[in-house]
Amino acid sequence: MKKIFIVLIFVFSFSSCEKDDICDANTPTTPRLIIDFYDIQNPSNTKTVSTLLIIGDGLSKGILFNVKNKIQVPLDLTADATKYNFVLNYGNTNPALIYTDNLQFNYTRKTIFVSRACGYKTLFDLNNDNDLTTPNPFILNDDPTLTYGNWIKNITVEKYNLENENETHIKIYF
Protein backbone atom coordinates (compact mmCIF):
# COMPACT_ATOMS: atom_id res chain seq x y z
CA MET A 1 0.00 0.00 0.00
CA LYS A 2 2.81 2.41 0.87
CA LYS A 3 4.26 1.95 -2.59
CA ILE A 4 1.02 3.08 -4.19
CA PHE A 5 1.05 6.29 -2.17
CA ILE A 6 4.64 7.03 -3.06
CA VAL A 7 3.82 6.59 -6.72
CA LEU A 8 0.73 8.78 -6.40
CA ILE A 9 2.63 11.55 -4.63
CA PHE A 10 5.29 11.36 -7.31
CA VAL A 11 2.72 11.62 -10.09
CA PHE A 12 0.86 14.54 -8.53
CA SER A 13 3.99 16.50 -7.90
CA PHE A 14 4.54 16.54 -11.65
CA SER A 15 0.96 17.07 -12.73
CA SER A 16 1.06 20.76 -11.82
CA CYS A 17 4.10 21.45 -13.99
CA GLU A 18 3.35 22.06 -17.62
CA LYS A 19 6.24 22.34 -19.99
CA ASP A 20 6.17 25.52 -22.00
CA ASP A 21 5.98 24.52 -25.61
CA ILE A 22 8.50 25.94 -28.00
CA CYS A 23 7.90 25.96 -31.72
CA ASP A 24 10.27 23.40 -33.18
CA ALA A 25 12.63 24.90 -35.77
CA ASN A 26 11.97 21.94 -38.06
CA THR A 27 8.25 22.66 -38.24
CA PRO A 28 7.46 24.34 -41.57
CA THR A 29 6.06 27.75 -40.67
CA THR A 30 5.85 30.95 -42.72
CA PRO A 31 8.14 30.38 -45.72
CA ARG A 32 10.44 32.89 -47.35
CA LEU A 33 10.58 33.31 -51.12
CA ILE A 34 13.36 31.10 -52.48
CA ILE A 35 15.24 32.50 -55.47
CA ASP A 36 17.84 30.53 -57.44
CA PHE A 37 20.35 32.26 -59.69
CA TYR A 38 21.14 30.93 -63.16
CA ASP A 39 23.58 31.84 -65.88
CA ILE A 40 21.91 33.65 -68.79
CA GLN A 41 24.65 32.40 -71.14
CA ASN A 42 24.17 28.84 -70.05
CA PRO A 43 20.62 28.63 -68.66
CA SER A 44 20.95 25.14 -67.19
CA ASN A 45 23.82 26.18 -64.91
CA THR A 46 23.43 27.93 -61.61
CA LYS A 47 25.41 31.10 -61.15
CA THR A 48 26.82 32.49 -57.94
CA VAL A 49 26.35 36.07 -56.78
CA SER A 50 29.52 37.23 -55.03
CA THR A 51 27.77 39.85 -52.91
CA LEU A 52 24.11 40.73 -53.13
CA LEU A 53 22.26 43.07 -50.84
CA ILE A 54 18.50 43.02 -50.81
CA ILE A 55 16.86 45.91 -49.07
CA GLY A 56 13.15 46.39 -48.53
CA ASP A 57 11.62 49.46 -50.11
CA GLY A 58 11.84 52.31 -47.63
CA LEU A 59 13.91 50.33 -45.13
CA SER A 60 17.43 51.24 -44.09
CA LYS A 61 18.79 47.82 -43.18
CA GLY A 62 19.19 45.14 -45.81
CA ILE A 63 20.01 41.45 -45.95
CA LEU A 64 23.43 40.63 -47.38
CA PHE A 65 24.23 37.39 -49.21
CA ASN A 66 27.81 36.39 -49.92
CA VAL A 67 28.74 33.82 -52.59
CA LYS A 68 25.29 32.28 -52.97
CA ASN A 69 23.33 30.82 -55.82
CA LYS A 70 20.20 30.49 -53.65
CA ILE A 71 18.71 33.22 -51.48
CA GLN A 72 15.77 33.43 -49.08
CA VAL A 73 13.66 36.57 -49.31
CA PRO A 74 11.24 37.40 -46.46
CA LEU A 75 7.88 38.63 -47.65
CA ASP A 76 5.74 41.18 -45.86
CA LEU A 77 3.03 39.38 -43.85
CA THR A 78 0.88 42.48 -43.61
CA ALA A 79 0.58 43.37 -47.31
CA ASP A 80 -0.08 41.66 -50.64
CA ALA A 81 3.11 43.04 -52.17
CA THR A 82 6.75 43.24 -51.16
CA LYS A 83 9.27 45.46 -52.88
CA TYR A 84 13.05 45.06 -52.70
CA ASN A 85 16.11 46.65 -54.22
CA PHE A 86 18.51 43.93 -55.38
CA VAL A 87 22.01 45.44 -55.26
CA LEU A 88 24.58 43.28 -57.05
CA ASN A 89 28.25 43.57 -56.06
CA TYR A 90 27.25 45.60 -53.03
CA GLY A 91 30.27 47.22 -51.37
CA ASN A 92 32.49 46.87 -54.41
CA THR A 93 35.27 49.47 -54.51
CA ASN A 94 34.45 50.23 -58.14
CA PRO A 95 31.02 51.91 -58.17
CA ALA A 96 30.66 51.13 -61.86
CA LEU A 97 30.27 47.45 -61.02
CA ILE A 98 27.38 48.00 -58.58
CA TYR A 99 24.03 47.39 -60.24
CA THR A 100 20.61 47.86 -58.69
CA ASP A 101 17.32 46.41 -59.83
CA ASN A 102 14.03 46.93 -58.09
CA LEU A 103 11.76 43.92 -57.81
CA GLN A 104 8.21 43.81 -56.51
CA PHE A 105 6.46 40.54 -55.70
CA ASN A 106 2.68 40.40 -55.78
CA TYR A 107 0.77 37.66 -54.00
CA THR A 108 -2.20 36.70 -51.89
CA ARG A 109 -1.90 35.42 -48.35
CA LYS A 110 -3.64 32.69 -46.40
CA THR A 111 -3.40 31.96 -42.69
CA ILE A 112 -2.98 28.30 -41.73
CA PHE A 113 -3.05 26.78 -38.26
CA VAL A 114 0.17 24.98 -37.35
CA SER A 115 0.18 23.98 -33.68
CA ARG A 116 -0.18 25.22 -30.12
CA ALA A 117 3.46 26.22 -29.93
CA CYS A 118 3.78 27.75 -33.40
CA GLY A 119 0.33 29.30 -33.69
CA TYR A 120 -0.46 30.18 -37.28
CA LYS A 121 1.64 30.55 -40.40
CA THR A 122 1.14 32.56 -43.56
CA LEU A 123 1.35 30.88 -46.94
CA PHE A 124 1.72 32.97 -50.08
CA ASP A 125 0.33 32.46 -53.57
CA LEU A 126 2.13 34.47 -56.21
CA ASN A 127 -0.34 36.11 -58.58
CA ASN A 128 -1.13 34.19 -61.70
CA ASP A 129 0.47 35.46 -64.91
CA ASN A 130 -2.65 34.71 -66.92
CA ASP A 131 -5.02 36.59 -64.66
CA LEU A 132 -5.10 40.07 -66.15
CA THR A 133 -7.16 41.53 -63.29
CA THR A 134 -4.30 41.18 -60.78
CA PRO A 135 -0.76 42.55 -60.97
CA ASN A 136 1.96 40.30 -62.36
CA PRO A 137 3.66 37.94 -59.89
CA PHE A 138 6.72 40.20 -60.12
CA ILE A 139 7.33 43.68 -61.47
CA LEU A 140 10.83 44.79 -62.41
CA ASN A 141 11.83 48.44 -61.90
CA ASP A 142 8.18 49.50 -61.55
CA ASP A 143 7.41 48.67 -65.20
CA PRO A 144 5.12 45.67 -65.72
CA THR A 145 6.26 45.32 -69.33
CA LEU A 146 9.94 44.93 -68.46
CA THR A 147 11.46 41.45 -68.56
CA TYR A 148 15.06 42.47 -67.90
CA GLY A 149 16.73 45.15 -65.82
CA ASN A 150 20.17 46.55 -65.06
CA TRP A 151 21.75 43.25 -64.12
CA ILE A 152 18.78 40.84 -64.08
CA LYS A 153 18.39 39.43 -67.58
CA ASN A 154 15.37 37.21 -67.09
CA ILE A 155 12.98 36.02 -64.36
CA THR A 156 10.79 32.93 -64.31
CA VAL A 157 8.30 31.73 -61.73
CA GLU A 158 8.91 28.06 -60.90
CA LYS A 159 6.26 27.63 -58.24
CA TYR A 160 3.38 29.98 -57.59
CA ASN A 161 2.25 28.65 -54.22
CA LEU A 162 4.89 29.08 -51.53
CA GLU A 163 4.54 26.24 -49.05
CA ASN A 164 8.00 25.68 -47.67
CA GLU A 165 11.61 26.63 -48.13
CA ASN A 166 12.74 23.35 -49.68
CA GLU A 167 11.49 24.40 -53.09
CA THR A 168 12.57 27.00 -55.64
CA HIS A 169 9.93 29.61 -56.30
CA ILE A 170 11.68 31.98 -58.68
CA LYS A 171 14.69 31.74 -60.98
CA ILE A 172 16.71 34.83 -61.85
CA TYR A 173 19.04 34.69 -64.83
CA PHE A 174 21.96 37.10 -65.07
Add this chain to the structure above:
Amino acid sequence: MRRTSKYIFSICLVVLSLTTHSQTKKTDTTVTKTNRYGLRIGIDLFKLSRSFYEKDYKGLEIVGDYRLSKKYYLAGELGNENKTVNDDQLNFTTKGTYFKVGFDYNVYDNWLDMENKIYIGMRYGVSSFSQTLNSYKIYNSHPYFEDTPIIISGEKYNGLSAQWLEVVVGINAKVFNNFYVGFSFRMNNLISNKKPDNFDNLYIPGFNRTYDGNFGAGFNYTVSYFIPIYKKKIEVTPVKKEMKKK
Protein backbone atom coordinates in the same frame (compact mmCIF):
# COMPACT_ATOMS: atom_id res chain seq x y z
CA MET B 1 4.59 24.48 -6.28
CA ARG B 2 1.84 25.74 -4.00
CA ARG B 3 -0.58 23.44 -5.72
CA THR B 4 1.78 20.49 -5.30
CA SER B 5 2.08 21.03 -1.59
CA LYS B 6 -1.71 21.18 -1.37
CA TYR B 7 -1.89 17.79 -3.08
CA ILE B 8 0.61 16.26 -0.72
CA PHE B 9 -1.18 17.68 2.27
CA SER B 10 -4.49 16.27 1.15
CA ILE B 11 -2.96 12.91 0.39
CA CYS B 12 -1.48 12.79 3.89
CA LEU B 13 -4.85 13.69 5.33
CA VAL B 14 -6.58 10.84 3.56
CA VAL B 15 -3.80 8.38 4.40
CA LEU B 16 -4.00 9.40 8.02
CA SER B 17 -7.72 8.86 8.21
CA LEU B 18 -7.29 5.39 6.74
CA THR B 19 -4.52 4.27 9.07
CA THR B 20 -6.22 5.50 12.22
CA HIS B 21 -9.30 3.55 11.24
CA SER B 22 -7.42 0.33 10.67
CA GLN B 23 -5.75 0.47 14.04
CA THR B 24 -8.79 1.03 16.19
CA LYS B 25 -10.70 -2.13 15.31
CA LYS B 26 -9.30 -5.39 16.63
CA THR B 27 -11.21 -8.47 17.58
CA ASP B 28 -10.35 -12.13 17.77
CA THR B 29 -13.62 -13.90 17.39
CA THR B 30 -16.04 -14.30 14.54
CA VAL B 31 -17.90 -11.10 13.86
CA THR B 32 -20.62 -9.85 11.64
CA LYS B 33 -19.65 -7.35 8.99
CA THR B 34 -22.23 -4.97 7.65
CA ASN B 35 -21.87 -3.80 4.11
CA ARG B 36 -23.85 -0.75 3.25
CA TYR B 37 -25.01 -0.17 -0.27
CA GLY B 38 -26.08 3.14 -1.67
CA LEU B 39 -25.40 6.21 -3.67
CA ARG B 40 -22.51 8.57 -3.03
CA ILE B 41 -22.79 12.07 -4.47
CA GLY B 42 -20.03 14.62 -4.33
CA ILE B 43 -18.37 17.64 -5.79
CA ASP B 44 -14.89 18.25 -7.12
CA LEU B 45 -13.27 20.83 -4.84
CA PHE B 46 -10.30 21.19 -7.13
CA LYS B 47 -12.38 22.63 -9.98
CA LEU B 48 -14.51 24.65 -7.58
CA SER B 49 -11.53 26.27 -5.87
CA ARG B 50 -9.75 26.91 -9.15
CA SER B 51 -12.81 28.87 -10.26
CA PHE B 52 -12.11 31.29 -7.42
CA TYR B 53 -8.37 31.73 -7.61
CA GLU B 54 -7.84 31.44 -11.37
CA LYS B 55 -9.52 34.23 -13.28
CA ASP B 56 -9.41 32.42 -16.62
CA TYR B 57 -11.18 29.32 -15.34
CA LYS B 58 -14.72 28.40 -14.34
CA GLY B 59 -15.55 24.79 -13.70
CA LEU B 60 -17.85 22.52 -11.78
CA GLU B 61 -17.92 18.75 -11.51
CA ILE B 62 -20.45 16.54 -9.76
CA VAL B 63 -19.24 13.03 -9.02
CA GLY B 64 -21.22 9.99 -8.03
CA ASP B 65 -20.93 6.28 -7.49
CA TYR B 66 -23.36 3.51 -6.74
CA ARG B 67 -22.23 0.30 -5.08
CA LEU B 68 -23.20 -2.66 -7.22
CA SER B 69 -21.45 -5.49 -5.38
CA LYS B 70 -18.82 -5.97 -2.71
CA LYS B 71 -16.07 -4.67 -4.94
CA TYR B 72 -17.71 -2.99 -7.91
CA TYR B 73 -19.17 0.49 -8.16
CA LEU B 74 -20.95 2.17 -11.01
CA ALA B 75 -19.31 5.57 -11.22
CA GLY B 76 -19.57 8.77 -13.18
CA GLU B 77 -18.87 12.47 -13.39
CA LEU B 78 -20.84 15.33 -14.87
CA GLY B 79 -19.20 18.67 -15.37
CA ASN B 80 -18.95 21.99 -17.11
CA GLU B 81 -15.86 24.02 -17.86
CA ASN B 82 -15.02 27.42 -19.27
CA LYS B 83 -11.32 27.93 -19.71
CA THR B 84 -9.26 30.59 -21.42
CA VAL B 85 -5.76 29.58 -22.39
CA ASN B 86 -3.19 32.29 -23.02
CA ASP B 87 -0.18 30.86 -24.81
CA ASP B 88 2.61 32.71 -26.58
CA GLN B 89 1.08 32.28 -30.00
CA LEU B 90 -2.59 31.76 -29.19
CA ASN B 91 -5.34 32.90 -26.87
CA PHE B 92 -8.53 30.88 -26.93
CA THR B 93 -11.56 30.04 -24.79
CA THR B 94 -13.10 26.59 -24.53
CA LYS B 95 -16.62 26.17 -23.13
CA GLY B 96 -18.52 22.97 -22.76
CA THR B 97 -20.13 20.16 -20.85
CA TYR B 98 -18.93 16.62 -20.30
CA PHE B 99 -20.15 13.35 -18.93
CA LYS B 100 -18.17 10.31 -17.86
CA VAL B 101 -19.51 6.91 -16.95
CA GLY B 102 -17.80 3.68 -15.96
CA PHE B 103 -16.94 1.52 -12.99
CA ASP B 104 -14.60 1.43 -10.02
CA TYR B 105 -13.10 -1.70 -8.54
CA ASN B 106 -12.25 -1.44 -4.84
CA VAL B 107 -8.91 -3.09 -4.13
CA TYR B 108 -8.98 -2.15 -0.45
CA ASP B 109 -10.03 -4.84 2.01
CA ASN B 110 -12.26 -3.03 4.46
CA TRP B 111 -12.14 -4.29 7.99
CA LEU B 112 -15.50 -4.58 9.74
CA ASP B 113 -17.70 -1.58 9.06
CA MET B 114 -15.02 0.49 7.41
CA GLU B 115 -16.12 1.92 4.11
CA ASN B 116 -12.99 3.15 2.44
CA LYS B 117 -12.25 2.76 -1.17
CA ILE B 118 -8.93 2.52 -2.92
CA TYR B 119 -9.85 1.83 -6.46
CA ILE B 120 -8.94 1.45 -10.02
CA GLY B 121 -11.56 2.10 -12.62
CA MET B 122 -12.42 2.99 -16.15
CA ARG B 123 -14.54 5.70 -17.68
CA TYR B 124 -15.96 6.51 -21.04
CA GLY B 125 -16.04 10.27 -21.45
CA VAL B 126 -17.89 12.45 -23.89
CA SER B 127 -17.74 16.20 -24.24
CA SER B 128 -19.62 18.76 -26.27
CA PHE B 129 -18.04 22.18 -26.50
CA SER B 130 -17.14 25.29 -28.45
CA GLN B 131 -13.83 27.01 -29.03
CA THR B 132 -13.33 30.73 -29.50
CA LEU B 133 -10.08 31.87 -30.97
CA ASN B 134 -9.58 35.22 -29.24
CA SER B 135 -6.28 36.20 -30.79
CA TYR B 136 -3.26 34.69 -32.46
CA LYS B 137 0.17 35.41 -33.83
CA ILE B 138 1.69 34.32 -37.08
CA TYR B 139 4.91 32.47 -36.55
CA ASN B 140 7.73 33.99 -38.52
CA SER B 141 11.16 32.56 -37.87
CA HIS B 142 12.84 35.21 -40.04
CA PRO B 143 11.20 38.54 -39.29
CA TYR B 144 12.46 41.35 -41.51
CA PHE B 145 9.53 43.69 -41.84
CA GLU B 146 7.89 45.08 -38.71
CA ASP B 147 7.21 42.38 -36.15
CA THR B 148 4.00 40.53 -36.76
CA PRO B 149 1.33 41.89 -34.44
CA ILE B 150 -1.18 39.98 -32.35
CA ILE B 151 -4.19 39.45 -34.57
CA ILE B 152 -7.57 39.73 -32.85
CA SER B 153 -9.89 37.08 -34.22
CA GLY B 154 -12.92 36.27 -32.08
CA GLU B 155 -13.86 33.45 -34.43
CA LYS B 156 -16.11 30.92 -32.71
CA TYR B 157 -16.19 27.24 -33.59
CA ASN B 158 -19.40 25.58 -32.40
CA GLY B 159 -20.59 22.01 -32.33
CA LEU B 160 -17.28 20.37 -31.44
CA SER B 161 -17.13 17.07 -29.61
CA ALA B 162 -14.74 14.46 -28.33
CA GLN B 163 -14.87 11.00 -26.81
CA TRP B 164 -12.24 9.30 -24.74
CA LEU B 165 -11.42 6.50 -22.31
CA GLU B 166 -9.96 7.05 -18.87
CA VAL B 167 -8.09 4.81 -16.51
CA VAL B 168 -8.73 5.99 -12.96
CA VAL B 169 -6.74 5.39 -9.80
CA GLY B 170 -8.22 6.88 -6.68
CA ILE B 171 -9.05 6.80 -3.06
CA ASN B 172 -12.16 7.63 -1.11
CA ALA B 173 -12.08 7.71 2.67
CA LYS B 174 -14.80 8.21 5.24
CA VAL B 175 -14.05 11.19 7.43
CA PHE B 176 -17.16 11.27 9.61
CA ASN B 177 -20.72 10.01 9.45
CA ASN B 178 -21.56 9.70 5.79
CA PHE B 179 -19.01 12.22 4.55
CA TYR B 180 -16.14 11.13 2.40
CA VAL B 181 -13.10 12.81 0.92
CA GLY B 182 -11.22 11.43 -2.01
CA PHE B 183 -9.04 12.12 -4.92
CA SER B 184 -8.38 10.44 -8.20
CA PHE B 185 -5.83 10.58 -10.92
CA ARG B 186 -6.78 9.84 -14.52
CA MET B 187 -4.96 8.92 -17.69
CA ASN B 188 -7.03 9.73 -20.76
CA ASN B 189 -6.89 8.49 -24.29
CA LEU B 190 -8.90 10.16 -27.05
CA ILE B 191 -10.94 7.90 -29.29
CA SER B 192 -12.63 10.58 -31.35
CA ASN B 193 -12.11 14.28 -31.70
CA LYS B 194 -14.11 16.57 -33.97
CA LYS B 195 -11.73 19.43 -34.70
CA PRO B 196 -12.57 22.82 -36.18
CA ASP B 197 -11.27 23.85 -39.59
CA ASN B 198 -7.93 25.62 -39.43
CA PHE B 199 -7.72 25.28 -35.64
CA ASP B 200 -7.39 22.48 -33.11
CA ASN B 201 -9.03 21.30 -29.89
CA LEU B 202 -6.19 22.30 -27.62
CA TYR B 203 -8.38 21.97 -24.55
CA ILE B 204 -11.38 19.69 -24.14
CA PRO B 205 -13.72 20.06 -21.14
CA GLY B 206 -13.35 16.99 -18.94
CA PHE B 207 -10.36 15.75 -20.87
CA ASN B 208 -8.20 18.80 -20.17
CA ARG B 209 -5.22 19.88 -22.23
CA THR B 210 -4.50 17.89 -25.35
CA TYR B 211 -1.05 16.97 -26.53
CA ASP B 212 0.30 15.96 -29.92
CA GLY B 213 -1.04 12.42 -29.60
CA ASN B 214 -4.23 11.16 -27.99
CA PHE B 215 -2.93 11.29 -24.46
CA GLY B 216 -4.30 13.38 -21.61
CA ALA B 217 -4.39 13.45 -17.83
CA GLY B 218 -6.74 14.61 -15.13
CA PHE B 219 -7.18 14.95 -11.42
CA ASN B 220 -9.99 15.59 -8.99
CA TYR B 221 -10.34 16.10 -5.27
CA THR B 222 -13.78 15.37 -3.99
CA VAL B 223 -16.00 15.72 -0.98
CA SER B 224 -19.05 13.50 -1.08
CA TYR B 225 -22.03 12.36 0.92
CA PHE B 226 -23.19 8.77 1.09
CA ILE B 227 -26.91 8.03 0.91
CA PRO B 228 -27.43 4.49 2.27
CA ILE B 229 -30.07 2.46 0.50
CA TYR B 230 -29.79 -1.08 1.89
CA LYS B 231 -27.47 -3.25 4.02
CA LYS B 232 -25.93 -6.70 3.70
CA LYS B 233 -24.56 -8.67 6.65
CA ILE B 234 -21.61 -11.00 6.18
CA GLU B 235 -19.98 -13.41 8.72
CA VAL B 236 -16.23 -13.08 8.83
CA THR B 237 -13.57 -15.14 10.64
CA PRO B 238 -10.68 -12.78 10.96
CA VAL B 239 -7.66 -14.98 11.58
CA LYS B 240 -5.11 -14.48 8.87
CA LYS B 241 -6.61 -11.28 7.58
CA GLU B 242 -5.87 -9.45 10.77
CA MET B 243 -2.22 -10.40 10.73
CA LYS B 244 -1.80 -9.20 7.23
CA LYS B 245 -3.61 -5.93 7.82
CA LYS B 246 -1.76 -5.18 11.08
